[in-house]
Amino acid sequence: MKKFFIFLHSYYDKAQTKEFIGGMLLILGAAFFNLVFGYFSAIFAVYLSFMKWDYIGPMEFVGFKNYEIVLRDLYRGIIGAPYLLTPFFTGFKNIIIYTLMVVPAQTFLALILAALANQRIRGAQFYKLAYFLPGTTCPVIISLIFIWLFMKKGFINYMIQFFAPGFAPDWLNDRNYLLPAIAIVAIWGTSGHFTVSFLAALQAIPRDLYEAAMLDGAGPIRRFIFITIPLLRPMIVYVVVMGVIGALQMFDLAWVMAGSSGGPGGSGYTIALDIYNEAFTRLRPGVAAAKSLFLFTIIFITTYLFQKRYGKVIR
């Protein structure tokens, strides 16, 4: 026994092994969680998507039947069945509209905020912090605060009166305004996060490029369009891709602001909500897995195409 400990001790004392063991220990936690909650779950989801299961009894292989259910839902939605009968189509349609609203707006806003924060002005540090703060706040808490702000007689409608008198929608109870309201919260909550990414990229742009342009007589706006934007392109692609991934998987804001069934007219229903309902209300984990793989495919294709088209780094 003693010998064994001495062996361990001397093994551990060698500098190289020390480094190796140290490194391994450091990544062990992350690697373990990644394997269990990442790779294992992903592979299990693929397996589950071919099964019929009710959590209690044994699983039963059903081939592509779960995918058929998803496709039938989409087909019925396309030919115009009411939203209460086509949950997946409703979620799919909403999430595309939502992504189209959120991603361009948040990217643009983050870019502007970063450019502003990059100026040498008094209190720049304060602005950076203020922009980033929403990104560190729990989305559920943000949604709860915004529910309050978005009430019929809430703060947002009060402010709108000064710009557009008479325009006071019941944001959360009107099916035309619920999704835009959720999108506004998302834009507010995520732009700050991406501002930091842009800021880092902005600071990496060599100063002499701007100086050369200034000598050639380019003003601030021309410098922004012809130097900043092209050089930021890799970061813009990154921000858009991350934004698209996040937007297509949106769950928390809709869950809190619209409720699990998507609110009025199902206008706040998303694919992620539908996957949850499929798994835990309709008790069809197999169909839920098929739907999540469908979502994965959509995310994979959009981001792949986007990266392929715009992702080439220019130097």
Added chain:
Amino acid sequence: MPKKLLVLTFMLLSTLILSISPYVSAQRIFIRFAGWSAGPTEVKNYKIMIEKFMEKNPDIAVKYEVITQMFHENILASFGAGVAPDVFYVDSSWAPIFIEKGALYPVSEIASSEFIEQFYEFLLEPFKGKDGKLYGLPKDWSMLALFWNKNLFARAGLSRPPDTWEELEEFAKQITEKTGKPGLAIYLGGFNRYMPVALSNGAPKPWFEKPEDGVWFDNPKVRETLEWYINLYLKGKVKREEEGLKPYVVSPADVGAGWLGDAFGKQEVAMVISGNWMIPFLADQFPDFKFGKDWDIAPVPRGDVSRATIAYTVILGINSRTEHPEAAWKFIEYLLGKEGQEFLVVKLGHTLPSIKGFEKHPDLWPQHAKTLSFKYDQMIVFLWGPKSGELESRFSDTMAAAMRGEISIDEALETMKLIVAEVYGE
């Protein structure tokens, strides 16, 4: 350094072993009991009862697990992972799934018939399997009743609660005209809350277990009553506001309340139809709003044919895969017996006891005793078929859409029929 490391490891290991040893010590049977919580008092009282049980049964150790949110989803997931508790709550609307899939142990094989006979017969009905066996015993129950605010009624010149559905609507209008407060609050959707209207007006009790069972919605009585119920909100709130008038029917959210009990306790509405669970909530959250003086309870209004109400109950089920069914049963027998219910249900005042004989008990809260004294022609348990949970949720979404005026009554009826066909068709 390595020495320290060794000592530390040793200490960690020994604490680990010591901490689990009571559960693994020889001969002691270990069972896990999972429930949700209706508040800290309930959890505390359960802990007291569990302690008492373990004193009387030193060979059994019970571990109490409180799952605060999404209880049945959690239990299902734990079945999927093979780590389900030995004893757990099952709501009536979820029971058929658990029974059908063989997740529950048949208690009728282990309980004496004298013990089972103590329970209200109608509460046991939903927990009988197709094989005639009983798969669980209710821990308590609640039923719908009409809660009315005496002060607002008096201000509107009314001295008694409404007795019929027509009166319910009339009184609500009158109260709104006289006091400015909405007369009635209902949920947007809420298929189970609509059910007393249907039953009391002669609609048959619904039961959905095949795709064709959606024909229930073709019944003219169903159409008529559903239209009336949806119009309560559509006419009483949506249309009224379009005309610039004060609504006489609202949903809790419309008056800034979380649920019916909250809206009633804040005195934002004069009437709600809700269950016994509202009684301890009012006593706890609104101590100045007094039963008897400020508010009272009345039977659910009568229809053309009869008077009907819905009962809600939760059973304590035994996991069919448990290694210790006898120990689990002993525990349930203790919690659900006279002594257990007297302490956990009657004195705590949360709901109604599920065994007979407590109706005149001095500790039974007067509010609960009053609901027990009402006479109903029909009292059915919240259960519409094997997939009640899903049906209730999707019917309610459809009803909510109709109440907001997004779809017509006919579209709602057609959609609900299709939902039945879809839920049982795939």
